[in-house]
Amino acid sequence: MNILAIETTGKYGSAAVINGAGEVFSAISTEEMNHLKGMMLLIDEALREAGIDKSELTHVAASVGPGSFTGIRIGVVTARVMAQMLDVPCVAVSSLEAMAGRVLDDAVSKGSLYVVPIINARRHQTYAGVWEAEFTSDYEHKALSPVMEEKQYMIEDLLKELSSMIAKLEAEASGRAQSLKAMLGNAVYFTGDGIDAYKEIIESSLPEGTYVFADEELRYQHAESVTEIALKRAMAGKVLGYNELMPEYMRLAEAEQRLKAGTLSERIRKPVQI
Amino acid sequence: MKDGRFLTLGIETSCDETAASVVADGRFVMSNVISSQIDIHTAYGGVVPEIASRKHLERINDVIGKALSDADVTAKDIDLIGVTYGPGLVGALLIGVAAAKAMAYACDIPLVGVNHMHGHIAANYLEHHDLEPPFMALIVSGGHTEIVNVPAYNKCEKLGGTRDDAAGEAFDKIARVIGLGYPGGPKIDKAAKEGDPESAAFKRVYLEPGSLDFSFSGLKTQALNYLNQERMAGREINVNDVAASFQEAVVEVIADKAVMAAEKYGQKRIVMAGGVASNTRLRALIAEKAGAKGIDVLKPSPILCTDNGAMIASAAYYAYKNGEEPTLELDAVPGLEF
Ligand SMILES: Nc1ncnc2c1ncn2[C@@H]1O[C@H](COP(=O)(O)OP(=O)(O)O)[C@@H](O)[C@H]1O
Numbered sequence A: 001m002n003i004l005a006i007e008t009t010g011k012y013g014s015a016a017v018i019n020g021a022g023e024v025f026s027a028i029s030t031e032e033m034n035h036l037k038g039m040m041l042l043i044d045e046a047l048r049e050a051g052i053d054k055s056e057l058t059h060v061a062a063s064v065g066p067g068s069f070t071g072i073r074i075g076v077v078t079a080r081v082m083a084q085m086l087d088v089p090c091v092a093v094s095s096l097e098a099m100a101g102r103v104l105d106d107a108v109s110k111g112s113l114y115v116v117p118i119i120n121a122r123r124h125q126t127y128a129g130v131w132e133a134e135f136t137s138d139y140e141h142k143a144l145s146p147v148m149e150e151k152q153y154m155i156e157d158l159l160k161e162l163s164s165m166i167a168k169l170e171a172e173a174s175g176r177a178q179s180l181k182a183m184l185g186n187a188v189y190f191t192g193d194g195i196d197a198y199k200e201i202i203e204s205s206l207p208e209g210t211y212v213f214a215d216e217e218l219r220y221q222h223a224e225s226v227t228e229i230a231l232k233r234a235m236a237g238k239v240l241g242y243n244e245l246m247p248e249y250m251r252l253a254e255a256e257q258r259l260k261a262g263t264l265s266e267r268i269r270k271p272v273q274i
Numbered sequence B: 001m002k003d004g005r006f007l008t009l010g011i012e013t014s015c016d017e018t019a020a021s022v023v024a025d026g027r028f029v030m031s032n033v034i035s036s037q038i039d040i041h042t043a044y045g046g047v048v049p050e051i052a053s054r055k056h057l058e059r060i061n062d063v064i065g066k067a068l069s070d071a072d073v074t075a076k077d078i079d080l081i082g083v084t085y086g087p088g089l090v091g092a093l094l095i096g097v098a099a100a101k102a103m104a105y106a107c108d109i110p111l112v113g114v115n116h117m118h119g120h121i122a123a124n125y126l127e128h129h130d131l132e133p134p135f136m137a138l139i140v141s142g143g144h145t146e147i148v149n150v151p152a153y154n155k156c157e158k159l160g161g162t163r164d165d166a167a168g169e170a171f172d173k174i175a176r177v178i179g180l181g182y183p184g185g186p187k188i189d190k191a192a193k194e195g196d197p198e199s200a201a202f203k204r205v206y207l208e209p210g211s212l213d214f215s216f217s218g219l220k221t222q223a224l225n226y227l228n229q230e231r232m233a234g235r236e237i238n239v240n241d242v243a244a245s246f247q248e249a250v251v252e253v254i255a256d257k258a259v260m261a262a263e264k265y266g267q268k269r270i271v272m273a274g275g276v277a278s279n280t281r282l283r284a285l286i287a288e289k290a291g292a293k294g295i296d297v298l299k300p301s302p303i304l305c306t307d308n309g310a311m312i313a314s315a316a317y318y319a320y321k322n323g324e325e326p327t328l329e330l331d332a333v334p335g336l337e338f
């Protein structure tokens, strides 16, 4: 298997290729929001690094969102058309799941239990999900299992949920001999650009020492982590036709929301009666 | 190449039409697929950019696929891809541009970006196979009302344009106000056929003597005031009459200025382009006025007047043949000038 993955849901676009041996090769943009202009060059660079010709690709994967609507579309369209033209299937990967995967090693090494990627969706909104990090005592095996649905949350609501999860851990820990701090240190591991937007709100909502923020090198989307999930998914046969690869916006267009809510401006919706 | 013909695939997604087409030798339309979103945007009274972008994404693969299969070719036969990179809605444009680049890269086909307005002009090369520059072009669409001197392929000297609303925009606004709905242009055209163009005395705005610019916002305001007055006076409004009077005021000025420009620059031909170029009254009036001065008027058939991929393919063909460098680094430029 040779899978190309495209990640354009965040600020910096990237492309990565994973080969049959599980080796990953990638290229990431140095320019912000340069997805449209730069993507083919990134793809070309990743393929060349990998020593793989585009005709040898077996799948094209994309991070389908959530994230910037424009960014999502550029990645998804690029993947769809490449798959159509190369006659290979697509693999859809959630940007949040890929972000969680990217920090899993770090989260486990810091003793975190919950991995929480948060993407800034402005006005106190986030796209987020919560995963539990599972690992064996020798750290040989690590995995993520979802514990809270990936969707749009008000940051305050998300933090309320996380507070009660921390409180539950506290209650479990209270009967035991170990100090509370050691049990709960860094219980929640945040990653994503939501940190940049909501750091203060997080700090004022959760007890100190119960959470940790991903370092900047690991905090943002990267196609490398998309390839790893895509490989597992492709091996499990979870592939899609190019027309089935759809964006995961997690939000209706504003006009659609208003049309549904019946608040689309009268002037716009109806012709003026005379 | 197929049967010795150079094949260009044109892709167009600048507004609310997802379109692709295969054109042979820059002139012959082999397929012309247009997937319109009009039905979707009608519920909102106009094009909603975010929704347009979402729909383009869902449709682009099938539109390209059908353009190839309708032309009875495969991607391997395509020699050149052309795509609209501006002007237009940025979110809409980038779907076409990203798709074109992905295909160009996957299939090793050169790609050139096309100015949508050059595309509208090139629609005439598809209709009139012997037409070559120089000529005077009149571009009248939802976003543009422009008089452009065309000395060579894809060379455009803008001589005048609208200072406020475009002609199509004015039609669309008035159509909404008199209850004809969206898109207004074709509905005004139809209603006007049953109406009296002299029922209301709307002004013809020529601006300074010799100016090739346009202004339609004053006319729009006048029409709105007229409708209010009539309503206040309790008189019933005849939609067909208003449509006919408004249309006449718009097209008369356009026709006069296009002819004036052709005369001034010694051009023997006026070439029409853009959605409003399919307005039946404008077509008739300009032919009449130009004919009186010995100037020919050429226009594409209505299917080539609206946004389509064929016109983009034709413009791409001439850009490429005239030495434009292919690029995989194309970006969308929503405010692209001529
Ligand atoms: N028969 C017609 N008469 C007048 N206007 C028309 C007619 N047909 C289409 N239009 C107008 O043409 C415009 C669409 O043309 P198009 O070239 O697609 O514009 P743009 O690309 O600038 O949006 C709309 O404003 C529409 O109302």
Ligand SMILES: [Mg+2]
Pocket (backbone or CB within 6 Å): B116, B120, B141, B142, B274, B275, B306, B307
């Ligand atoms: Mg147009």
